Amino acid sequence: MLKLTSLALSVSLAAVTLTGCAQIGPAAPADGGDAISASGSTAQLGAINAWRDDFRSMHPGTRIVYRANGSGAGVRDFLRGATEFAGSDYVMGAQEHALADRRCGDRALHLPMVVGPIAVAYNLPSVPELRLSPATMAAVFGRTITAWDAPQIAAENPGAALPHKEIDVLHRSDDSGTSHVFTSYLRAAGGWPYPPSADWPGPGRGVEGSDGMAEAIRESGGTIGYVEYGYASGAGLRTAKVRNGTGEYVALSPEGATEAVEGARVTGDDGDLAMTLDYTTRQRGAYPLVLITYEIVCARGAAPLARGFLRYTASNAGQSYLSLLGYAPLPQDVVVQVRARLAAMT
Structure with a gap:
């Protein structure tokens, strides 16, 4: 059975401070004063902790604070404008999505990032x-x-x-x-x-x-x-x-x-990548009880540091070692769509 790293287990779920950002696409600023906050899913905490280590050596002057307070609380933080993005293990309902769009002044997107059994x-x-x-x-x-x-x-x-x-x-x-x-x-x-x-x-x-x-x-x-x-x-x-x-x-x-996520379908519209899982999948070898953690972010107006961070998490480097932490990488066709949406963000 795979084990989480000791780092992932030792960090408090109450608040996690992540340092650094990813240099992918246009380099995110690293002037010593950039900081963003995010919150939400506890399920993705191990992945975020691991991503932090890569960022620290690249851009030690930036700061990303992630508060693992649960998906519902993370969405509420995002809706009131307290965070740059929210981690959520479920897709927002129509009413929440409308509020998120209003908060963004444009479209709020679900970007699948972590698959976890x-x-x-x-x-x-x-x-x-x-x-x-x-x-x-x-x-x-x-x-x-x-x-x-x-x-x-x-x-x-x-x-x-x-x-x-x-x-x-x-x-x-x-x-x-x-x-x-x-x-x-x-x-x-x-x-x-x-x-x-x-x-x-x-x-x-x-x-x-x-x-x-x-x-x-x-x-x-x-x-x-x-x-x-x-x-x-x-x-x-x-x-x-x-x-x-x-x-x-x-x-x-x-x-x-x-194997289970291979049969999932993107069912969001207007660039949103919300997915629908088939919990009764007949795929051989599929473990059917899985969650997808989404990063909920504004399509326009997100901070450069937030865009840089999320582009890294969707990169080959960000996805490559997730299985070592008890997660599964995104299917390749989904990764391509996530990267395209991130590249189009301004």
Whole structure:
């Protein structure tokens, strides 16, 4: 299992200061006084921390402050003009997008930048390998299945030493893009009765943040929850194999996430690169539970430093080592579109 770097795990999710900028295309200014702020998704924090190291040696005079306060909070910061861009694990709704356009005085764009598999992590020492279908997963997180040795779980895990123990279901208590993606998946693939939401709509025990989720699962036996791959890997958590549309149970991996995203479609308009994932994909080897983190930015008027930073993140250098951090690089056809949009920004 891939591990996050110690740097990515040691930085507080409350506020992260990134130094430097990328020299790609027109060089971003580095006069010692340039600074921008951004906020949002905790899912992409490991990637941003790694990108920072490259920038520090290139342009030590610039400063990028990224506050990992969750997708919903990041979008709100952007709407009120407090940040240059927002990291979001879900696409803004029509009302939010209209407000973002108004804030920009032009078009606000979703630019996909990071692909991350979501782990269904659990703490069950007697079960080193767990397999779950979407329907069983939805029943577990909806609390219609409440015991680890329930017939539905046992049928998918023949021979497993499932304990007669109550399942402790954990969910994010904060406004989370990961929750939005997870509930979207459960709804589309597993018959989840609640609408997709960044604010967890179902039962269970709430914990704050991705780091809080990973820690709670690690410390409490009988738990199950959902968290980005990097956090699960860094905490040494066991993760379930998830059944995709072919009936294949697939282990979580960046490669499996890439297979799933290959079938995604760009469904935004007027230059917006919002994408729609197929959570019931029949692609062999696809791990279907993935999120795409978008950088939400103004098509016109963004600071040169913000444009330079985002152009770097979409570059070959920025995308090349994401799999080492528990992410997956963007499909090449999507990268080409992102770079074209960034090149057209003024």
